[in-house]
Amino acid sequence: MELTTYGQRIYRVRKSLNMTMSEFAKVIDVSGKSTVNEWEKDRAAPSDQSLKKIALISSAEENWLKYGSPEEYLYKILYAESFKETELRNKILSYIELKIELPNVLNIPSMDASGNAMKYSVLLKKVKELTDIEISIVIEDNIKDLLSEFENKNDVYSQDILLIKKAITFFSNKAIEQEFTFEGEYRIIEDALKAHTPRSSISPSSYSTFESYLQTLPDSMFDLNEKIDLYYSARLSDVVLDAMIKIKDIKQERLEKIKELDI
Secondary structure: OOOOOHHHHHHHHHHHOOOOHHHHHHHOOOOOHHHHHHHHOOOOOOOHHHHHHHHHHOOOOHHHHHHOOHHHHHHHHHHHHHOOOOHHHHHHHHHHHOOOOOOOOOOOOOEOOOOOEOOHHHHHHHHHHHHHHHHHHHHHHOHHHHHOOOOOHHHHOOOHHHHHHHHHHHHHHHHHHHHOOHHHHHHHHHHHHHOOOOOOOOOHHHOOOHHHHHOOOOOOOOOHHHHHHHHHHHHHHHHHHHHHHHHHHHHHHHHHHHHHHOO
């Protein structure tokens, strides 16, 4: 999405009127071209009175001059809110998690350009930066649908609290809808399987029976109940690993079918 500044918007208006800075300054009754230049360089902001005059001599709306398009305004408000630890951010993340695997310290590169391991605090910062990018993409992708919540797009201006409330409801509903898609169900199952932490590093498939596994352990290492628990817990872990492989196979099969059918 193209995000413009008030300086860029004033510049566009002046150019559309085919006026020099001096001519523009005279028409809207400000001190001179230096004032217009400061506006266009975003080093100073025009007063509300000046914005009204600019709107009067052009086809530009005052709200557009001040805030940009309704799409820009909505995007800026939602992005600023979701950049912080807020309810909106959590709702958007809940929706995204049902579509893709979010960045975390385990799935991003842990080495810098020089091949040195990055500090954990640096990794966390990188995770947030990458997550913020995903959030910005989702907000931009859904701007048109969010604006459709308003009968008149221009009603979004200066309605920040209402915009945020509507966005929270919107992304809550999107998450619910996503749960019933293939991607949503896949992510729910995958996350549940990943949440299982194996209690043992043994692989039961390496042993045909519990008795054969038992023979590999010193008698003094664990009591019999502990050995039983370890073995059968590992059996459960094998089931989880098998399930992870199977759901990935199903996901790949689905992608191949979509490609085959060209849809």
